Amino acid sequence: MNAVSGPMSNRNGFSETSSGSVPDRGTSGASRAEDRIIAANVDFYRQMAGKYDSYETYLFDPILQQSLEDDLDKIGSYFVSLGRAPSCLECGGGTGNLTLKMCARGWTVTVVDVSDEMLALLKEKTRAKGYSPTLIRSPIERFLETTRESFDLVAFSAVLHHLHSYTAIVEQATSRVRPGGLFYSNHDPVVPERPAWTWAFDSLDIAVAKLMFDPADVLPGIGRRLRKMISTRDPSLGRRVVSAGDIAEYHVRAGVDDQQIVRLLQGKGFAIVEHVRYATGRSSAIRFLNERLRLLESFKIIARRDSGQM
Numbered sequence: 001m002n003a004v005s006g007p008m009s010n011r012n013g014f015s016e017t018s019s020g021s022v023p024d025r026g027t028s029g030a031s032r033a034e035d036r037i038i039a040a041n042v043d044f045y046r047q048m049a050g051k052y053d054s055y056e057t058y059l060f061d062p063i064l065q066q067s068l069e070d071d072l073d074k075i076g077s078y079f080v081s082l083g084r085a086p087s088c089l090e091c092g093g094g095t096g097n098l099t100l101k102m103c104a105r106g107w108t109v110t111v112v113d114v115s116d117e118m119l120a121l122l123k124e125k126t127r128a129k130g131y132s133p134t135l136i137r138s139p140i141e142r143f144l145e146t147t148r149e150s151f152d153l154v155a156f157s158a159v160l161h162h163l164h165s166y167t168a169i170v171e172q173a174t175s176r177v178r179p180g181g182l183f184y185s186n187h188d189p190v191v192p193e194r195p196a197w198t199w200a201f202d203s204l205d206i207a208v209a210k211l212m213f214d215p216a217d218v219l220p221g222i223g224r225r226l227r228k229m230i231s232t233r234d235p236s237l238g239r240r241v242v243s244a245g246d247i248a249e250y251h252v253r254a255g256v257d258d259q260q261i262v263r264l265l266q267g268k269g270f271a272i273v274e275h276v277r278y279a280t281g282r283s284s285a286i287r288f289l290n291e292r293l294r295l296l297e298s299f300k301i302i303a304r305r306d307s308g309q310m
C-alpha cells in the first residue's frame with residue numbers, strides 16, 4: 001500500500017487528508033467557486049451514490065467496459081519492464097469502475113475521492129474481492145497540492161469535467177507521474193462545435209436515460225428544469241443553479257478542451273500514445289443515432305512521460 005502524507009482515519013475508515021473536509025480557503029472569486037464546486041460534488045454524490053452504478057451507461061455497457069480493459073492492457077504493456085507492481089493514483093475513483101480493473105491486474109492503487117458515500121461502496125466491493133487499495137477522502141485539488149508521492153500511472157475516469165480548473169489539475173497531475181510513467185483520462189465531453197444542437201440532443205439523451213434507468217426521477221427532473229427556467233443566474237458561476245447537479249458537473253455543457261490538455265501534456269514532456277474522440281449516449285438507441293450525428297462526443301487520452309534523465 002502506498003503511504004500518503006499525513007492521513008487521518010474518518011468514521012468510515014478512509015484516510016483523509018487534513019483538508020479532506022469541504023474546504024474554505026480564502027475569499028478570492030476563483031477559490032470560492034472551486035470550493036462551491038467541490039461542495040456540490042460532495043452533495044451530488046451523497047444523493048447519487050446508491051444509484052450510480054445502474055445509471056451511468058459506461059459502467060455497464062459491454063463495449064465501453066471492454067474499451068477500458070483494452071486501455072489498461074495497453075497501459076500495462078509499458079509496465080512489464082518495471083519488474084514490480086506499478087503504483088497508480090486514481091483521481092475521483094468513485095465506486096471503482098477503473099479501480100477494480102487495476103486491482104484485478106495486481107497493481108498498487110491509491111484512490112482519492114471527495115465523496116464518503118462513493119468510497120464506502122468502493123470499499124465494500126474491494127473487500128469482497130480481497131483487494132486493498134488505499135482510499136483517501138479528499139478533494140483531488142488538496143491532495144495534489146500536498147502529496148510528494150509519485151506514481152507510474154495517474155488516471156482520471158469521468159472526472160475532469162467535475163473540476164473547477166481541470167488544466168491546473170492536469171498540470172499538477174503530470175508532476176506526480178514518474179519518468180516513463182503514464183497519464184490517462186477518459187469519459188469527458190469535448191467542447192461542442194454546435195452548442196445549441198448538442199444541448200437539445202443531450203436533453204433528449206437525458207430524458208430517454210431517465211425513463212429507462214431512473215424513472216422515479218422523471219417528475220422531479222421536470223420540476224428542476226421548470227424551476228431552473230424561472231430562476232436567476234448565479235453571477236459567480238455564470239449559470240442558473242437549482243440543485244447540486246447544476247454545479248457538480250461543472251464543465252459538462254461547455255465541455256473539456258482536449259486539444260489544450262494534449263498541448264499541456266506535450267509541453268510537460270509527455271508523448272501522446274492515444275487521443276481519440278468517440279460518440280456517446282446514455283442508451284444504445286441514442287448512441288446509435290449519435291454515431292451518425294456526432295453531437296455528443298467524449299475523449300480519451302493516454303500519454304507517456306519521457307523516460308529520459310529528469
Ligand SMILES: C[S@@+](CC[C@H](N)C(=O)[O-])C[C@H]1O[C@@H](n2cnc3c(N)ncnc32)[C@H](O)[C@@H]1O
Nearest residue numbers: 041092093094097113114115139140157158162
Ligand atoms: C462521474 S464520477 C466518476 C467515478 C469513476 N471514476 C468512474 O469512472 O465511474 C465522478 C467522481 O469524481 C469525484 N469527484 C468530483 N469532484 C472531485 C474532486 N474535486 N476531488 C476528488 N473527487 C472528486 C466524485 O465524488 C465522483 O466519485
